[in-house]
Amino acid sequence: MVNDYSHLKDNLRRALDAIGEAASQAHRDPSEVRVVAVTKNHPPEAVRAAFQAGISLIGENRVQEALAKRGELEDLDVTWLMIGHLQRNKVRKALEVFHQVHSLDSMELALALNRVLSEGAGEGRRPPLPVLLEVNVSGEAAKHGVMPQGALQLAETVLERCPMLDLKGLMCVGPLTEDEREIRSAFASLREIRDRLEERLLIELPELSMGMSSDFHLAVMEGSTMVRLGTCLFGPRGVF
Numbered sequence: 001m002v003n004d005y006s007h008l009k010d011n012l013r014r015a016l017d018a019i020g021e022a023a024s025q026a027h028r029d030p031s032e033v034r035v036v037a038v039t040k041n042h043p044p045e046a047v048r049a050a051f052q053a054g055i056s057l058i059g060e061n062r063v064q065e066a067l068a069k070r071g072e073l074e075d076l077d078v079t080w081l082m083i084g085h086l087q088r089n090k091v092r093k094a095l096e097v098f099h100q101v102h103s104l105d106s107m108e109l110a111l112a113l114n115r116v117l118s119e120g121a122g123e124g125r126r127p128p129l130p131v132l133l134e135v136n137v138s139g140e141a142a143k144h145g146v147m148p149q150g151a152l153q154l155a156e157t158v159l160e161r162c163p164m165l166d167l168k169g170l171m172c173v174g175p176l177t178e179d180e181r182e183i184r185s186a187f188a189s190l191r192e193i194r195d196r197l198e199e200r201l202l203i204e205l206p207e208l209s210m211g212m213s214s215d216f217h218l219a220v221m222e223g224s225t226m227v228r229l230g231t232c233l234f235g236p237r238g239v240f
């Protein structure tokens with residue numbers, strides 16, 4: 001597939017306008033919402049184009065793919081975010097490329113990350129590693145993420161047993177539906193889970209990563225601080 005990313009700046013401007021619109025409807029400051037460029041299944045040039053357009057948060061969902069791209073982009077000062085399911089046996093490799101993990105979905109993964117980081121992995125960067133807990137707010141079987149009722153225990157595990165991890169907030173993928181009310185209510189429940197965790201654990205969890213190309217305006221209305229945009233910035237995904 002040929003894709004020169006010449007429309008990226010226009011696409012980004014449109015997305016930022018939509019974020020501004022949704023934020024103002026919700027009486028929020030649009031600067032509270034950052035854009036993560038999701039470059040999975042796009043070549044390294046997509047990351048470079050995003051950086052040139054002013055985006056420094058890059059989301060990838062596969063370790064090998066991110067490693068391959070990162071090798072060609074050593075000159076870019078971007079923050080690599082893991083947003084896909086991370087297998088425990090890939091933790092060491094993942095820490096070679098990712099600066100943050102936004103898809104922390106199990107106690108085992110938290111402990112594995114903590115262990116590998118305490119052995120000194122994650123070359124060139126200092127722990128603690130910023131993490132977000134991925135919560136399966138829609139309860140769909142195909143989705144990753146800890147179930148809402150397991151979020152407290154997972155958060156406690158991170159706080160009590162994982163000094164190498166820095167819990168910053170929560171992440172979710174919205175439900176697969178076109179029903180806007182259902183989508184909004186899923187995003188609202190992520191925010192409510194966050195609020196409850198803050199109360200129970202007496203911590204601050206400022207980050208809510210929610211909203212993708214098709215639903216980010218709804219996520220912004222419900223308090224998103226990070227929208228993860230792929231298709232609406234880069235066009236359809238090819239095979240990298």
Ligand SMILES: *Cc1c(COP(=O)(O)O)cnc(C)c1O
Nearest residue numbers: 038061083212213228229230231
């Ligand atoms: C692919 C992906 C995105 C981006 O999806 P688009 O619909 O292309 O914007 C966001 N978040 C996660 C977790 C993804 O896997």
